Amino acid sequence: MKWATFAILVAVVLLVWQGTPAPVAKPDIDHHWGSPQPILPMTFAHADHGAENCTTCHHDYIDDTGPGTCMNCHVTDAEVSPLLREQFHDLCMGCHVETRGEGEVAGPPRRCIDCHLGDDLP
Amino acid sequence: MAATFAVAMMTLPMLGAGWFWDLGNAIGFAALAGLFYSSVVSSRPLAVPAHQLLGFTVLAITALHAGWFLVGDAAVVTYLKTDGPLYMWAGLGGVLLLIALTLHGLPEYRRKLHGSHRSFGTWHAWLATAVVALTVWHVIGSGHYLSQWYQGAVLLLIATYACFGRRLAVGSGAVSRSTTGQFILMSAVASLVFALIRNLPE
Numbered sequence: 001m002k003w004a005t006f007a008i009l010v011a012v013v014l015l016v017w018q019g020t021p022a023p024v025a026k027p028d029i030d031h032h033w034g035s036p037q038p039i040l041p042m043t044f045a046h047a048d049h050g051a052e053n054c055t056t057c058h059h060d061y062i063d064d065t066g067p068g069t070c071m072n073c074h075v076t077d078a079e080v081s082p083l084l085r086e087q088f089h090d091l092c093m094g095c096h097v098e099t100r101g102e103g104e105v106a107g108p109p110r111r112c113i114d115c116h117l118g119d120d121l122p
Numbered sequence: 123m124a125a126t127f128a129v130a131m132m133t134l135p136m137l138g139a140g141w142f143w144d145l146g147n148a149i150g151f152a153a154l155a156g157l158f159y160s161s162v163v164s165s166r167p168l169a170v171p172a173h174q175l176l177g178f179t180v181l182a183i184t185a186l187h188a189g190w191f192l193v194g195d196a197a198v199v200t201y202l203k204t205d206g207p208l209y210m211w212a213g214l215g216g217v218l219l220l221i222a223l224t225l226h227g228l229p230e231y232r233r234k235l236h237g238s239h240r241s242f243g244t245w246h247a248w249l250a251t252a253v254v255a256l257t258v259w260h261v262i263g264s265g266h267y268l269s270q271w272y273q274g275a276v277l278l279l280i281a282t283y284a285c286f287g288r289r290l291a292v293g294s295g296a297v298s299r300s301t302t303g304q305f306i307l308m309s310a311v312a313s314l315v316f317a318l319i320r321n322l323p324e
Contacts, residue, residue: 001178002228008185009221015192016214019199026196040200085207097269101134110139110266112197 027116033071039084041118048107057091123308126155127316129276130267138320139266142194147266148313150187154257155312156180156305157220158284161250163299165288174227175302181224183309188217209263216256223249251285 020026029038055061057070066073073080074087092107092115099106108114130151138144160176191198201210225231226246236242258281261267262274300308 001174002225002230005178005181005221005224008181009218012185012188012214012217012221015189016199016202020193020196022193024194024196029200037205040197082205085205097134097137101137108139109137110143111195112200113195116197 025113025117027113028118032118033069033075035075035081039075040116042088043115043117043119045107056095123152123155123159123305123312125280126151126158126277127312129273129280130316131319132273132276133267133270135319136322138322141317141321144317144320145313146187146190146194148316149183149190149309150261151267151316152309152313153180153184153187154261156183156309157250157254157257158280159300159305161254161284162288164247164250172302176305177224177227179302179306181220184217184220188213207263209260212256212263213260216253216260219249219253219256223253254281254285 027040029040031037032039032041049057060066066077074084075081080087093109096106096109100109127148156176157180160173160180164173201207202214223246226235226249232242236245258277262277268274268277
């Protein structure tokens with residue numbers, strides 16, 4: 001039991017340090033959209049969201065907080081960028097979970113890689 | 123086991139996120155149930171070899187839960203980078219502390235580290251409580267299945283009962299002792315049912 005416990009310890013440390021050795025789809029963690037820190041790519045199927053109210057996501061249309069794409073502020077702005085993960089998860093996953101909870105079709109609600117391969121990746 | 127899974131099913135029990143995600147998390151809930159169970163039945167009289175085997179089994183199930191996501195989804199590891207959320211670090215901390223707890227219970231380390239059995243018992247109980255606390259933080263903080271405040275409150279009650287109500291629980295006969303084999307079987311069945319309910323074809 002002792003050696004199995006040590007083996008589990010080594011496996012956990014290696015997985016966290018080196019990532020998965022499995023032949024699974026891997027995200028290209030890089031300075032996407034001018035991010036000062038390496039971040040995960042993100043997928044967004046704009047065409048699939050045509051039925052949504054634009055201002056649900058594009059809050060700048062009504063609160064005049066900044067021009068350009070979402071990433072202009074949310075990835076590069078020193079005040080907003082630390083909240084990137086929390087804000088986008090709340091908005092994207094929150095909406096997908098809520099919509100699915102109402103029994104309607106929605107995008108992936110949980111699995112990380114479903115959204116983090118990036119738009120230009122398979 | 124039933125109480126832990128019931129808490130996770132209190133809201134949106136049919137909301138599936140795919141077999142990979144739901145089964146991986148069901149394994150995590152089974153590990154959490156195992157933590158609660160091994161804590162609640164740890165009062166005397168204690169069959170030490172059985173308790174050690176149960177502890178190792180809970181560690182193995184916990185490692186399966188963590189490894190499942192880290193191996194199967196290459197994006198998950200970013201949750202454990204320096205800017206990751208604290209509740210994910212709490213989960214990793216829980217795994218590492220559980221490894222320490224398992225080793226701490228082995229006779230060779232127990233005798234080296236403690237002069238008396240009383241000292242060992244006190245340290246072991248508090249280490250176990252810390253593991254439970256970190257794990258509950260991980261589950262409630264991630265909020266994937268326990269999105270409502272009352273689910274968190276019920277889970278905290280169960281955790282408190284498991285850590286501090288063990289004499290009451292065993293003494294009253296409210297908890298019956300199961301073998302490790304029975305626990306593994308219950309974990310497998312509960313995990314499959316949990317994932318199946320959430321991923322039934324519409």
